[in-house]
Structures are given as C-alpha cells and as structure tokens.
Amino acid sequence: MDVIVIGGGIVGVATAYQLRAAGHRVCVLERHATVAQGATYGHGGIVLPTPLDAWFGPAFLDARRGARSGVVYRPGLHSSARRFARQLALMQTSEAFRRQWLRLRPLVDLSREAIASIEAGFHLEFEQREGILQVMRDQREWDQAQCALELLREFEMHHHVLSAAQCADIEHSLPAEPPFAGGVLFERERTANCPLFTKLVKQVLDEQGEVQFLFGRAVDAIRLEGHRAAVELAPAEGERVRKREVDVMSCDAVVVAAGTGSVALLEQLGLPLPLHAVRMLSLTAPIAYEECAPHLTVVDSVRRVSMTRMNQRIRVAGAAVLQPERETAKPLPEPLAEAGTALLAQATHDWIPGAAKISAAHAWEGLRLLSPDGLPVVGATAHPRLFVNVGHGPAGWGLACGSAKVVADLISGAAPLVPPETLAALRVDRFAS
The missing domain is CATH 3.50.50.60 (FAD/NAD(P)-binding domain)
Structure with a gap:
C-alpha cells in the first residue's frame, strides 16, 4: 500500500x-x-515512562496548584485550559490511576521491544544512558506516590526504594542539605537523545x-x-x-x-x-563543574522536572505551561517564560547544585498534545x-x-x-x- x-x-x-x-x-x-x-527537538530524554512518570494519577499534583506541581498554570476565565485541568484531575484517584496504567502498560512493553529491535538491528548510538533516580522532597510527596509504588511492586518492575542517605551515596550530586524524603532508583530505565x-x-x-x-x-x-x-x-x-x-x-x-x-x-x-496543547520548556546548559555533574538522570518526581547529562551538557526539562488554546498559537509571554525558566533553574539548584551553568543555557519551548485521560x-x-x-x-x-x-x-x-x-x-x- x-x-x-x-x-x-x-x-x-x-x-x-x-x-x-x-x-x-x-x-x-x-x-x-x-x-x-x-x-521532538527539546525532549528531556526519558525513554519510557514508569508509573512515577505518568501525567495522570495521585503522583501528578493538580495543575491548579501551580509551580508546586511543576505547572505554570494560567488558564484564563472559563477557558479550555480550566476544563482540561478539571478533567485531568479526575485521573488522580488511586482507582482511576491504576485503571489507566493497566491500559497503558502493554504499550510501554511493546515500545520497549520495538526500540530494542531498532537499536540492535542497526547498532544505533543515540546517547543512551542507564539509571534514573526519582527524588521526593517530603512525606506528602511519598504519600502521593504510594499508588505508583504499589504498581511497581505488583508488576515486579525493577526498582529500589531508597532513603535520602542512600540516594546521596549512589548519586554524589545530590546535596545533603536541606534534607529530603528519599527516592526510587530505576537502574535499567534509560534516557537518550530523542532528536538524534x-x-x-x-x-x-x-x-x-x-x-x-x-x-x-x-x-x-x-x-x-x-x-x-x-x-x-x-x-x-x-x-x-x-x-x-x-x-x-x-x-x-x-x-x-x-x-x-x-x-x-x-x-x-x-x-x-x-486534546490540549501543553507548552513544555527545557534548558540545555554546559556543565559548570564536572565534580557536580550527575551520572544518573535525576527527576523531581512531583514537579516532573528531569535533569539529564548529555555528554558535556545538562538538559533540564519540564515546566509545563498550561494556557487557553487560543494562547498557544502566540509567542509565550515573557512573564510566563520567566516563570517556567525559574522553575527549571530552581530544580537544578535544589537537586544538582553546581552542575549546570544556567546563565549560559540554551532555552527551548515546544507544544505537546496531552489527552484528558x-x-x-x-x-x-x-x-x-x-x-x-x-x-x-x-x-x-x-x-x-x-x-x-x-x-x-x-x-x-x-x-x-x-x-x-x-x-x-x-x-x-x-x-x-
């Protein structure tokens, strides 16, 4: 055909x-x-989602909580963005999250097989790196992640639940102060260069x-x-x-x-x-100090900000900007761009201080479609x-x-x-x- x-x-x-x-x-x-x-150009690099990465469920805070959920939320009055946020919030119950992940999981498995076949068949090198560390700041974030952790255990997905001290032992870039709740290590999950x-x-x-x-x-x-x-x-x-x-x-x-x-x-x-177009931001910055650069990808689990080393640079991606549909066709207003950039910069300061030279970062923004379920x-x-x-x-x-x-x-x-x-x-x- x-x-x-x-x-x-x-x-x-x-x-x-x-x-x-x-x-x-x-x-x-x-x-x-x-x-x-x-x-595709500005993707953060995580190849396949785990239950902790899904953009639905208890671990994804209501977009209406703003920067605390990693979302720059400017919906306007009676707008499509406000309706979309309400629909997505319906997926936050444990029951709805479990139901949706069970539906998505076979596609994740099929995708893993498809990528492996392409990779092995043509010996492609696209900056693959193993190891993703999802980190959580406080007990509230741990509580929200419990449904996802239960799914990880149920399906025997390879992972390790770690204390803050264990996280710091494995990933030297994480600061000891201020204290944080802990993290989840996925040794076999990967990041890579999507456009490459x-x-x-x-x-x-x-x-x-x-x-x-x-x-x-x-x-x-x-x-x-x-x-x-x-x-x-x-x-x-x-x-x-x-x-x-x-x-x-x-x-x-x-x-x-x-x-x-x-x-x-x-x-x-x-x-x-x-479907709603969500504007995503990323910063690609040169490494500031080699001794501070992470060897694992570090993900702020609740705020959905990923920090990935790509050769001699760090890509920090996330900071979803949720606007009315009519606004997505226009350039991003400077205050919203600054808010999103500040969210990404704050994540690097919190989790990998000294690793990225943010002042020399290349900023990118692009639209990705997200469904209400x-x-x-x-x-x-x-x-x-x-x-x-x-x-x-x-x-x-x-x-x-x-x-x-x-x-x-x-x-x-x-x-x-x-x-x-x-x-x-x-x-x-x-x-x-």
Whole structure:
C-alpha cells in the first residue's frame, strides 16, 4: 500500500519505519526543513515512562496548584485550559490511576521491544544512558506516590526504594542539605537523545528505500474517498500558486502524526478531539563543574522536572505551561517564560547544585498534545483510510515506537500486539461516549 504519514517528528518517523518494515511504500510530509524540529527537538530524554512518570494519577499534583506541581498554570476565565485541568484531575484517584496504567502498560512493553529491535538491528548510538533516580522532597510527596509504588511492586518492575542517605551515596550530586524524603532508583530505565534517534532512524529509512521524505510541505486538508485518500499540500515557501491550483497527493491510507497540527486537520473531517496543547520548556546548559555533574538522570518526581547529562551538557526539562488554546498559537509571554525558566533553574539548584551553568543555557519551548485521560490517541477511525497517532504527551518519547507498531499492524490488517483493552483505551472515538 501507498501510505502518507503527516509529521516528521519521532511519532511520524517511527510510524514510517514500522510501515516500511511491514512492506508498505511511505511518504512522510513535514513542514520543517528536516525531521525532529518540533516537539521532538527539546525532549528531556526519558525513554519510557514508569508509573512515577505518568501525567495522570495521585503522583501528578493538580495543575491548579501551580509551580508546586511543576505547572505554570494560567488558564484564563472559563477557558479550555480550566476544563482540561478539571478533567485531568479526575485521573488522580488511586482507582482511576491504576485503571489507566493497566491500559497503558502493554504499550510501554511493546515500545520497549520495538526500540530494542531498532537499536540492535542497526547498532544505533543515540546517547543512551542507564539509571534514573526519582527524588521526593517530603512525606506528602511519598504519600502521593504510594499508588505508583504499589504498581511497581505488583508488576515486579525493577526498582529500589531508597532513603535520602542512600540516594546521596549512589548519586554524589545530590546535596545533603536541606534534607529530603528519599527516592526510587530505576537502574535499567534509560534516557537518550530523542532528536538524534529520530534522525538516525530517518537515515536508516533513506538507506533502505521505499520511504520518501518531503520537507517544507505543510498539509492544508485531507480528502477521504471510498477506496483512496489524498492530502492537499500548502504551497512550498516562495512558491507561486495560481487560483484553483492545488497540489494533491493520493494514497491508500493516511496517518495523522503531526503533533499539535493534527487537531485542526481532524476537525475538518468531523473528528474533534479534546486534546490540549501543553507548552513544555527545557534548558540545555554546559556543565559548570564536572565534580557536580550527575551520572544518573535525576527527576523531581512531583514537579516532573528531569535533569539529564548529555555528554558535556545538562538538559533540564519540564515546566509545563498550561494556557487557553487560543494562547498557544502566540509567542509565550515573557512573564510566563520567566516563570517556567525559574522553575527549571530552581530544580537544578535544589537537586544538582553546581552542575549546570544556567546563565549560559540554551532555552527551548515546544507544544505537546496531552489527552484528558493521560493516554495517547492511536488507531483506526470510522473511515478505513484514515489512522491517527497523536497525544503521547511529555512522558516518554519511546511510546511513539510502540504506537507506530500498532498503527502499522492495523493498516496491514494484522492483529496489534496489545490486548483489546489497551487498543480500546487508545481508540480515537473513546471521547464520544
């Protein structure tokens, strides 16, 4: 089959890879000049989420608590952001959290297998590092994490619950003062360079053939017919277009994996999704003092701020900015940018003091789609030629590799390698009921 994938981030490139592996001919359309230039570019590096990383559940404080939850919350009056925060808060009960994690876990497992297969098959090096240390400041944070810890024990996920002293023994960058409650060590979980991985997979696809990449081409609309589909391309930059002249590409199937650009394309087709664009910030700073640099990734568990060494730099990522939808298309106001940057800088001061030269940091911001139930939107639609792969949120770029396999299986007419309960929880029409 001829398949068009809209979007050249980690989700789109992973989808193209799985489609190529299934024997399809693929064209990836990306509005930027190359892959991994949107939300993929500034990812914090955690490859796959554990229950402590999920953007739902008791360990994720209500966004309305503001900076104490790692969220810069500016919802406006009667706005979509306020409604979205209320919906996400419904996932904070232990029962709701457990239910959602059980649904998500098979996708995490499938993603782990998909990444391992790509990594081993092509001997890719993308700054992989093992070891993540989730740290918690006080007893209240420990109490909120108990449901996640119970899931770790139930499913025998390899981890160690540590006291503050044990954390400091393992990770020398952590300060002894002020005292903190302790942490959870995941020795086998990894961080890596997401944009580098995406570019390496794209390079593999270039060498294999059967996948075409068209850059600098945005999609204006999707056309759906009985046995075929097509996309209408926006004019390339600097290209003159006569009236009524539309650049159209036909195919057998379309996969929408365009991040925040997916919502408008699907709305045109009568598929409104209650996804919200959350602006994420990151700082990439040179190492200030080598003796202070962490050898593990340190994560402020409640505030969702990750601090990862990437060669001779530290990437500090998190500081979600939750705004009304109408504001996300505009540049981030300076006061909000300063608040988010201050939150990230404070995390480095609290947990890895002296490690990063924040004054010389490169700041980045990008939008990531998050669903009100915390799960991505993956799968088929009512039209047999249209598929969706969006809404993975900030926690774990590796999920894209598993969801790509699900989409490729569906397009190929094969049974996806996740249970029906997971497939149903990810489906596009789940918000209609």
